[in-house]
Amino acid sequence: MIAALLFVSLAAPDLSWSKKHEVGVWFPRTWKVVTQDKGDVALAVEGPRLGKGVPRLVLQRVGSANAPLETVAKRLLAQVLKRPGWTKTAQIRKTVGGGAFPCIRVGLRFLKEGEKGRARFSVVLLGDSYWVLDFSAHASHFPGGTFDRIERSLSVRWKKHSIGALKVRVPRGWQATRADGKLRIAGPSLGARKAPTVILASGQTLRAPPNLKPPNAKHPEKIEFLGGSRVPIESRFKDLLLRLVSAHGHSAAMIIPEAVAADVAPTIRAILKSVRRDPPDKKN
Secondary structure, X not given: OHHHHHHHHXXXXXXXXXXXXXXXXXXXXXXXEEEEEEOOEEEEEEOOOEOOEOOEEEEEEEEEOOOOHHHHHHHHHHHHOOOOOOEEEEEEEEEEOOOOEEEEEEEEEEEEOOXXXXXXXXXXXXXXXXXXXXXXXXXXXXXXXHHHHHHHHOEEOEEEEEEXXXXXEEEOOOEEEEEOOEEEEEOOOOOOOOOOEEEEEOOOOXXXXXXXXXXXXXXXXXEEEOOEEEOOEEEEEOOEEEEEEEEOOEEEEEEEEHHHHHXXXXXXXXXXXXXXXXXXXXXX
C-alpha cells in the first residue's frame, strides 16, 4: 500500500508540469499562473487576495547539483538577508516528493511599505539540479497549510527501466546504464569525488569486496526493497559508504560518498522502494 501511494505521488495528475524543465508542483485551482517556463523560472503563481496581500510562489532553478544542499542553502540565505528589513525566523530539513527529495526550508519575516510580510524559501535537490520554491504573503493572512502542501508536492519526471526480471523507476537527472547483466544508476556528485551509485543485479547476489572495513557498531536502518523492509549489510571504505541488500535472489548495492549521504539517501531509498520483479513464470 505504501509503495502504491509513492507511485501515485510521483505521477500525480493534479501536478502542474514544466515542459522545459520536467519539474512539477501542485497549487490550488483558485491560483493563477503568471509566468511559465521563462528562463530558469518554471512557474510563478499568484493566489487570491488574503487580507492586505496576495500570496505568491515562484519555482526557479538555481544551478546544477555540484555542491551539498547545506552549502547551497547558506549561500541563498546570505543573499536574502542582504535585503533591508529581512530576518530569518526558522530553518528545518525535510523531504518532499513523497519523501524522495531532500529539502531545506527557511522561514523569513520582512517589512514592505510599512506592512509586515512573511516568506519562505525551500531549496530542493530535484534530479541533477537545485530548485528554490519561494513563498510570500502578508503576515496577517499567511496560508501556511497551503504552502506546506505545495512544497510537499514538488517532484520531477520518473522513467521506467528494467534489468532481467527487475523493473525500477529512476528520477530525471539520475543516469541508468546496463552492463554485465547489471543496471547501474548514478546520481549527481554534489561536489564529492565519486557520484552516488545504485547497482541492481537481477538473479544475482552481490558481495562486498573483502578489503572493506566491517560495519560500525551502529545498526543500519532498514531499506524497503522488493516489497519488504530489509536490513542492509553496511561497510565503509575511506570516504565511501557501501550498503548491500538482497531479496528473492536479487540484489542492490548502494555506493554513497559519506559527505553527501544525507542529500542522496532519500532519492536512493525511493529508487529501491520502486523496484518490482516479474512473476517467476513470466519470460523476460
